[in-house]
Amino acid sequence: MSEQRDEPQGEPASQPDPATDTATTPAATHGISTSTDLADGEWHRLHPATPLFRGGIAFIVVLGIVISNFRDRAIDFFFGGDGDFAGEGDPIDFIVEQELVLVALLALIGVLLLFIAGFWLSWRMHTFRITDEVVEVRSGILFRTNRKGRLDRIQGVNVGRPFIPRLFGAAKLEVSVAGNDANVQLSYLHSRTADALRADILRLASGARREASGGAGTAGGAGSAGAHDLGGMLDERVSEFLAPELDPALAEPEAVLRMNPGRLIGSTVLSETTIVFVLLIIGLTVGIIVSGELFLLVGFLPALLGLGGYLVSRITRSLRYSIASTPDGVRVGFGLLSTTNETLPPGRIHSVRVSQPLLWRPSGWWQIAVNRASRSSQSGAAGQQQTTILPVGNLDDVRTVLRLLLPDVATDDVMPVLERGLTSSGRDEEGAAPDGFVNSPPRARILRWFSQPRNGFAVSDGAVMLRRGAIWRDLAIVPFPRMQSVSVRQGPLLRSLRLAAIQVHTVAGPITPSLGALDVTQAMELFDTVAGAAIRSAQTDRTHRWRSGSGEAPGEAAPAEPTIERTPEAEA
Amino acid sequence: MSVQDQTDSADTPARRLERAETEWQRVSPKYIVVDVVGYVIFGALMTAAAFVPFWVGWEFGWILGVGMAVLFLLVIAFTPRRVRSIGYLLREDDLLFRRGIMFQRFVAVPYGRMQLVDITRGPVARALGLAELKFVTAAASSGVLIPGLPLETAEQLRDHLVAVAETRRAGL
Numbered sequence: 001m002s003e004q005r006d007e008p009q010g011e012p013a014s015q016p017d018p019a020t021d022t023a024t025t026p027a028a029t030h031g032i033s034t035s036t037d038l039a040d041g042e043w044h045r046l047h048p049a050t051p052l053f054r055g056g057i058a059f060i061v062v063l064g065i066v067i068s069n070f071r072d073r074a075i076d077f078f079f080g081g082d083g084d085f086a087g088e089g090d091p092i093d094f095i096v097e098q099e100l101v102l103v104a105l106l107a108l109i110g111v112l113l114l115f116i117a118g119f120w121l122s123w124r125m126h127t128f129r130i131t132d133e134v135v136e137v138r139s140g141i142l143f144r145t146n147r148k149g150r151l152d153r154i155q156g157v158n159v160g161r162p163f164i165p166r167l168f169g170a171a172k173l174e175v176s177v178a179g180n181d182a183n184v185q186l187s188y189l190h191s192r193t194a195d196a197l198r199a200d201i202l203r204l205a206s207g208a209r210r211e212a213s214g215g216a217g218t219a220g221g222a223g224s225a226g227a228h229d230l231g232g233m234l235d236e237r238v239s240e241f242l243a244p245e246l247d248p249a250l251a252e253p254e255a256v257l258r259m260n261p262g263r264l265i266g267s268t269v270l271s272e273t274t275i276v277f278v279l280l281i282i283g284l285t286v287g288i289i290v291s292g293e294l295f296l297l298v299g300f301l302p303a304l305l306g307l308g309g310y311l312v313s314r315i316t317r318s319l320r321y322s323i324a325s326t327p328d329g330v331r332v333g334f335g336l337l338s339t340t341n342e343t344l345p346p347g348r349i350h351s352v353r354v355s356q357p358l359l360w361r362p363s364g365w366w367q368i369a370v371n372r373a374s375r376s377s378q379s380g381a382a383g384q385q386q387t388t389i390l391p392v393g394n395l396d397d398v399r400t401v402l403r404l405l406l407p408d409v410a411t412d413d414v415m416p417v418l419e420r421g422l423t424s425s426g427r428d429e430e431g432a433a434p435d436g437f438v439n440s441p442p443r444a445r446i447l448r449w450f451s452q453p454r455n456g457f458a459v460s461d462g463a464v465m466l467r468r469g470a471i472w473r474d475l476a477i478v479p480f481p482r483m484q485s486v487s488v489r490q491g492p493l494l495r496s497l498r499l500a501a502i503q504v505h506t507v508a509g510p511i512t513p514s515l516g517a518l519d520v521t522q523a524m525e526l527f528d529t530v531a532g533a534a535i536r537s538a539q540t541d542r543t544h545r546w547r548s549g550s551g552e553a554p555g556e557a558a559p560a561e562p563t564i565e566r567t568p569e570a571e572a
Numbered sequence: 573m574s575v576q577d578q579t580d581s582a583d584t585p586a587r588r589l590e591r592a593e594t595e596w597q598r599v600s601p602k603y604i605v606v607d608v609v610g611y612v613i614f615g616a617l618m619t620a621a622a623f624v625p626f627w628v629g630w631e632f633g634w635i636l637g638v639g640m641a642v643l644f645l646l647v648i649a650f651t652p653r654r655v656r657s658i659g660y661l662l663r664e665d666d667l668l669f670r671r672g673i674m675f676q677r678f679v680a681v682p683y684g685r686m687q688l689v690d691i692t693r694g695p696v697a698r699a700l701g702l703a704e705l706k707f708v709t710a711a712a713s714s715g716v717l718i719p720g721l722p723l724e725t726a727e728q729l730r731d732h733l734v735a736v737a738e739t740r741r742a743g744l
Contacts, residue, residue, distance in 0.1 A: 064677070373710060452736065484711035485681035490589050492674055498587045505711035512713070524589060531680035535665040538684045 038193060039130040039200035043138075046126055047188040051119035053165045054187065059115065079269050128186050132204055135175050135184050149177040149184040150203040155374035156329075158183075158342040161191065166338065169237050173197060176374035178507075183374065191240055202328035202345060205476055209426070245320045245333050245341070257400050259321040259392070261367070267392035268314050277307050318391050323401060330404045332389060337405045347541065348372060349405050350482040350506040351475055351513055352389075354398055354422055355474035366398045366422065367391060370405065370507030387510050398422070400476075407461040409479050409571040421467045421475040426454035437467055438526075445518035457526055458504075462537070464504060466532050467514045475515040478504045480533045481541035488527040490520070502526055589676045596659030596670070602718025604655045606696045608648055615644030660718055664742060667707060667733070669716045679716055684740035685709045689730045693723070705729060 023080065031153040035219060038044050047053075052060075089269065095104045118141070126139040136148045157173040165171065168431070171194035172187035189197065284300050286292075321334040335339030341557045350371040368390035390401045402418060420435040439456030440448055448455050451470035464483075466476045483504050490500040494516075500523035503514035518526070578651035601626040626633030645705040653673055661668040666682040690706040697703060697719075722730065 051602075124626070322601075469622075483684045484709040485679055485716070486716040487677055487679040487714075488589060489675065489677040493589050500589055504712065505713045508712055509709045520586060520589060524591070527678065527680065531666060531668075531682075534685075535682045538682055 014364060039204065040230070041129060041131040042129040043129045046128070046186065047170045047190055048123065049165075049168055050126065051123050052167075053162075063203060064534065109177070130201060131202070133556070135186075135201060137186065147184050149175050149182070151201065152207070153177045154201070154345060155343045155372055156342050157411050158199055158340065159194050160340045161335075161338060163337045166191070166241065167237065169240055171195075175201060176372075178373035179565070195348075199328065200342060206328060206344065226481075243319050245335065246322045246324060246331070253509055256322055257390075257393070257397055257404075259318065259390040259465055259521045259528045261315075261319060263392055263394075264318055264321070265315055265366055266362060266363065268311055270357075270363075272357065272359075273307065273310065275359075277303070277500065321391065325392065325404050330389075336544070344372070344405075347481065348409070349479070350403065350509065351478040351504075351511050352405055353474055353511045353513075354402070354477045355472065356422075358471055361473075363396050363504060365392050365396065366498055367407075368398065368401055368522045369510050371506050371511045373507045377568065395419070406463065409460060411462075414460045414462075415462065418465065418477070421458065421465050422473065425468075426453070426456060437465075438518075438522055440499075440517045441519050444499055446497065447499070447517045453513060453516060455515065457518070459526070459529055459533070462498060464513075464533075465528075466504070466513050468515065476511055478506055478513050480537035481532070482506060483530070483534050486527055486530045486534070489525050500524070504530060520549065579732060589678060591670075591678065593661055593668070596661055599655060599658045599718065599720035600722055601652075602654070602700045603658075603697075603702060604652050605700060605701060606694070606720065607651045607655060609696045611644060611651065615641070619644065625686050655720065658719065662732070667716065671706075671719065679714060680742065681707060681709060681714055681716055683733065683736045685711070686733060686737040689733050691726050691730055703727075707733065 023147040031389050041244065054512060095101060120143050122139070125141055125144075126137075128135070129137075130521065132151070133146045134150055136146065138144065138146045142488045154175060155178055156176040158172075158176060160172040160174065163173070165188050170188035171190045171191045173189055173194045174186070175184040177183065186194075186197075187446075201232065201350045253465050278305060281300070284297075288297070316336045317338075319336040320339070322332075324331045324333075329342045329343050329345035329348070331341055334337065350373060352371075354366050355369070356366050367388065372387065389405065399410075399415065399419075401416075403506065421437065424435045424437075426435060426437065426439050437456040437458045439454065440452050444455070445452045450467060454467060454470050454473075456467050458467070462481075463477050463479045466478075468476070469472055484508055485505045486502070488500055488502050494500055497517075499517050499519050500520045501514065501516040501520060502523050503512070506513060597703075619637055620639045623633070623637035626637055650673070654671075657673045657676075658671045660670070665684075666680050669679045669681070671677055684708060686711055688708045690708060691703050691705065693703045701723055702720050703723045704717065704719045705721055705726045707714070710714075718726075718729075
């Protein structure tokens, strides 16, 4: 074990990462000062209670159950009793009869020690380090795993505080890199250290050459060196537990969007699930009245419980929701008991969809979802996938969030177009394309009964916007630097109407940005425009190293190597 | 930007998707054989399956089987045309790919978006010296799969694509 300390000095030198040499200069090692001592390129260990949070609790629970089951027997053993328990074949009777008590106790203590040693060893062997290029985790006793995530490939950093670890002041930090199950998890860390470390990781990833301005991350300086007397520790826990979910030092108050609980509850109630439930109730009531059989109520009870649980969990998970602009990207945080917050660095959003279910229209509520290149293991607000960025908001909120998510796209010039993309019916203004959108021709009405006037697209300097749906309205926005390819297709039916369909390809996610029933020539024009813009924007886009200035030549951007290596050898 | 001031397409009678480019790279005509062999095997299996109701005793079940056979014969009959419709074009900064007659599809993929290039060869294609090249991006739906390339063309194309992708790298 002692050689583990020696490794860091040798390793960075003997294993230079060939892929990243172009992206940062070697001098960067000295250039960046960080606010925790954890991101210094040395190996560090996690929170000492990690094994407990990661499964030790289950072990203790099992132990508790076993002990409580033996309670009667222990009383009997020490104070005497009738000694008549389970009868024949009881293992304890057998042990007592065979006078193996000592052996059994020794075995029990041995097993316990083995478990404790295992936990301790797994904690010792679970180390991580953060260098200027990678975040790396090594774990496992017999089967060693080594996971590296490239910092310039980071898609987001997630700090999760499940309820019980949160009580103990621990947090889970997850660095998402592109790909399925490709995330590097540091679980668990001291709560305050986690926040500071997140700021450090993002600062390193941003390619910054200087100390970041602003107070982000300075709070965690002495993370693990907290008060040692019990009272101080308790105070610290309580104040941490009661602290606001979003550290006020992290973002300007005007750059923060919070959610009104009333709206949250209203939007949850006005969902399709509720409609299904109401229909179910009506059906059951009719059934009971018609058949006169009251036992039908039995089938209705579990559904009620299920729906209640679902609604409550949706609401508690999204309470204290906030979305804020920080220097290193958009921070989305939420949760009442278990809290989660995720920071998305600039340029990690592959497409955005603003949508409005039918029931939300009277109140003017919208929902925003995004496509991202990474999958987080933690579920997001309202129990939905973490791809839902804004569970519910009005038009002002949508504007704010779009500005946060796509600062290059949602500029003041484009915002009116975006708004028309949301609310315009496409019909109320005169002329062929009055609202900045090119819509389906009238002959497409056969295919788009209600949405034909609204079904259209608009192109801005930074993105293509696809507007669909008159009943379930939605607008998909794909920023050009992030789109992968574009296709146009036509089958016999579309051909007979001189129409074509277009699809912009992005990384997989809840959004499929496609648009059907466009005029054939306009579709082909859009195809050419989008294909050309994708090329041009790729040459100028620099968001993956968002603070590195204009030092790099266009062609020298970080290469898109496979983003994660389980072992260092995989690179060879 | 430029798409908004399009003239109404009523005076352009074209119903199909048309492109100005004419110098498409075509795939090898030998690929017709590969395609036909594939469809013959698949069609035979499907036809056999469609005849099952007839054999079990349904009197008019043969209609199903015959229908299936006719369908596959039609598909096979159109194979030469379908194969001729497959084309690709190496433009300056992107790859343009087309396929389909009945169901036309055009894809444009900027070289910089390439994640990897796959070359695969099935048994029939190998016997004819052909290979299949797949251009993979971060989006699963890009679906650029160029079949029926002579092996050395495929390898040259792969090396070329990797080289141009390297000079046009972009973030993900």
